[in-house]
Amino acid sequence: MGWYDKLFDAESYTLANGKTVSQKFTRVPLLVLLLLIAIGISVWVTGFKLTTLFTNLSGFWNIFGSMFPPKLSYFMQVWQPLLMTIQMSFFGSFFGALLALPFAVLAAHNITNNKIVNLLIRFILTVVRTIPTLVSALIATYIFGLGTFAGTVAIFLFSFSFVGKQLFEYIETVDMGAYEALTATGANAPRAFVTTIFPQILPIYLSTALFAFEGNVRYAAILGYVGAGGIGMILNEKIGWREFNSVGMILLSIFVAVVIIETVSQRLRKHLS
Amino acid sequence: MNNNLENVLKKEPRRALQYSLIAIVLVILLAVSSPALHGAHVTTKGIEIGWNILMGILMPDTSLLFGLNDSSVAYLILQTIAIAFLGTLVGAVIAVPLSFISATNIVPRPVVIVTRFIIMAIRTVPSLVYGLMFIRVTGPGPFAGVMTLAIVSIGMISKLFIETIEDLDSGILESLDACGSTFFQKIRYGVLPQLSSDFISILVYRFDMNLREATILGLVGAGGIGAPMIFAMGAYHWHQVGAILIGLFILVFVVEIISNKLRQKILYG
Numbered sequence: 001m002g003w004y005d006k007l008f009d010a011e012s013y014t015l016a017n018g019k020t021v022s023q024k025f026t027r028v029p030l031l032v033l034l035l036l037i038a039i040g041i042s043v044w045v046t047g048f049k050l051t052t053l054f055t056n057l058s059g060f061w062n063i064f065g066s067m068f069p070p071k072l073s074y075f076m077q078v079w080q081p082l083l084m085t086i087q088m089s090f091f092g093s094f095f096g097a098l099l100a101l102p103f104a105v106l107a108a109h110n111i112t113n114n115k116i117v118n119l120l121i122r123f124i125l126t127v128v129r130t131i132p133t134l135v136s137a138l139i140a141t142y143i144f145g146l147g148t149f150a151g152t153v154a155i156f157l158f159s160f161s162f163v164g165k166q167l168f169e170y171i172e173t174v175d176m177g178a179y180e181a182l183t184a185t186g187a188n189a190p191r192a193f194v195t196t197i198f199p200q201i202l203p204i205y206l207s208t209a210l211f212a213f214e215g216n217v218r219y220a221a222i223l224g225y226v227g228a229g230g231i232g233m234i235l236n237e238k239i240g241w242r243e244f245n246s247v248g249m250i251l252l253s254i255f256v257a258v259v260i261i262e263t264v265s266q267r268l269r270k271h272l273s
Numbered sequence: 274m275n276n277n278l279e280n281v282l283k284k285e286p287r288r289a290l291q292y293s294l295i296a297i298v299l300v301i302l303l304a305v306s307s308p309a310l311h312g313a314h315v316t317t318k319g320i321e322i323g324w325n326i327l328m329g330i331l332m333p334d335t336s337l338l339f340g341l342n343d344s345s346v347a348y349l350i351l352q353t354i355a356i357a358f359l360g361t362l363v364g365a366v367i368a369v370p371l372s373f374i375s376a377t378n379i380v381p382r383p384v385v386i387v388t389r390f391i392i393m394a395i396r397t398v399p400s401l402v403y404g405l406m407f408i409r410v411t412g413p414g415p416f417a418g419v420m421t422l423a424i425v426s427i428g429m430i431s432k433l434f435i436e437t438i439e440d441l442d443s444g445i446l447e448s449l450d451a452c453g454s455t456f457f458q459k460i461r462y463g464v465l466p467q468l469s470s471d472f473i474s475i476l477v478y479r480f481d482m483n484l485r486e487a488t489i490l491g492l493v494g495a496g497g498i499g500a501p502m503i504f505a506m507g508a509y510h511w512h513q514v515g516a517i518l519i520g521l522f523i524l525v526f527v528v529e530i531i532s533n534k535l536r537q538k539i540l541y542g
Contacts, residue, residue: 038358039358039359039362041355042354042355042356042358042359043359045351045352045355045415046352046356046359046414046415046416046418046419046496047415047416048359048416048419049416052410052416053410053411053420056409056410056411057410059409059410060406060407060409063406063409064406084308084309086306087305087306087307087308087309088306088309090302090303090309091303091306091307091309091310092309094299094302094306126526127522130521130522130525130526131518131521131522132485132488132489132521132525134489134492134499135489135499135502135518135521138492138503138506139326139506142319142323142326142506143315143319143320143322143323143326144314144315144319145314145316145319147311148308148309148310148311149309149310149314151309152309218397218399221399222399222400222401222402225401225492225493226492229311232399232401235399235402239405247402251397251398251402254397254399255394255397258397259393
């Protein structure tokens with residue numbers, strides 16, 4: 001930003017004691033200009049029009065309004081896919097978190113002292129993490145066929161990469177004193193890890209896994225859109241048939257389930273820390 | 274000396290019962306969740322497709338990946354970024370007033386409970402459902418994506434904004450009062466400097482998340498890089514799928530790095 005300060009002179013004040021202080025010229029105009037350019041390009045690329053929005057917004061409210069009141073009797077058909085969604089999330093999160101542990105150990109440079117292994121594992125975690133869950137679910141449906149298993153695989157991959165990243169970053173900050181003391185007395189590395197590092201990372205590990213599970217329940221609700229099982233299947237179907245009061249019931253069920261799971265899991269996480 | 278050590282060791286709390294209980298609960302939950310494995314079989318066709326996807330990523334369609342026309346990866350990336358950017362901005366415009374009327378230090382408790390419930394309800398509806406609803410408003414295309422992301426962002430942005438607002442140091446406002454500042458001077462020199470860096474960092478973070486979200490909105494026809502990908506997959510054009518996946522990866526990866534750097538700079542100078 002040196003050129004900017006050269007272009008616009010700094011303001012200087014002379015204080016009562018004769019000292020001169022200066023303040024750099026404000027950067028607000030430059031930032032506002034950049035922001036306006038970015039907005040202009042975005043509006044042009046996306047075709048954003050406020051007038052369309054306000055004239056057609058009634059369509060949105062119509063759909064929204066027709067979700068009320070939710071068709072309560074439809075719950076009999078909702079609870080099974082909902083349960084399936086939670087089962088998928090649990091199964092995927094559990095095994096994802098389980099697999100994340102050895103990978104996190106390999107990615108942490110203070111435990112695995114090998115740059116190539118560290119970088120390779122981190123690269124794998126990053127690649128898996130950047131692919132959106134819905135996209136991996138879509139790919140999984142092509143490989144494993146339509147059904148809940150594809151969704152479970154997608155959730156598994158997400159949990160694995162998320163927990164793996166959080167965990168290896170945490171492992172790198174733990175206190176290594178006890179570990180070094182144990183290896184100095186002749187313990188081998190796995191033994192020393194289990195008795196000294198593992199107790200330190202366990203609370204964070206469990207609470208990260210729980211956090212991933214929470215998010216997964218919310219996310220698994222839409223996996224059905226690509227045919228990967230769960231409540232998203234009937235959600236997609238009912239939207240297609242425009243049975244919006246059934247859609248309302250599905251959304252209400254998801255809302256209640258998510259609130260219950262988040263409350264329980266937040267309790268558990270608070271207890272852990 | 275040895276006795277001493279043994280005594281210390283014996284004093285260590287016995288967690289065996291606790292651990293085995295947790296293990297039993299987990300095993301039961303896993304057994305209950307086993308229907309999630311339903312349909313777990315790999316067909317030879319599945320393996321072939323998996324192999325083709327891998328080949329597609331290794332040998333992407335270079336004209337799609339490096340081209341500069343309307344359907345190229347570069348343009349799709351620009352469109353995805355534009356959707357995420359505008360979506361975040363519109364979301365912020367809606368979220369700011371909403372968070373001021375949900376902060377306990379500004380409005381009374383009953384109002385807070387109502388507004389927070391609304392925010393939570395907004396958050397629960399999956400983004401694809403909003404996408405399908407907005408397509409009826411704006412027609413299919415990136416515009417629908419912008420509005421979808423705007424609504425989806427409200428939940429998280431206002432939740433974090435509320436925390437920032439509730440952390441406002443009122444001592445500064447009192448001292449400005451004592452100096453005889455006017456109402457607008459108090460906002461300009463007392464409130465804005467306290468909020469701006471947190472607000473901007475929250476928005477940058479949400480932009481990062483919206484970008485991931487924008488990549489999948491194409492599945493419902495709301496623009497972005499997702500739509501051509503699902504078409505290419507449906508048509509089994511794996512080299513195009515590979516090109517788009519590579520573009521997606523680079524986009525998300527680069528934006529994540531930039532947003533992390535930017536937030537560090539904003540928050541800690």
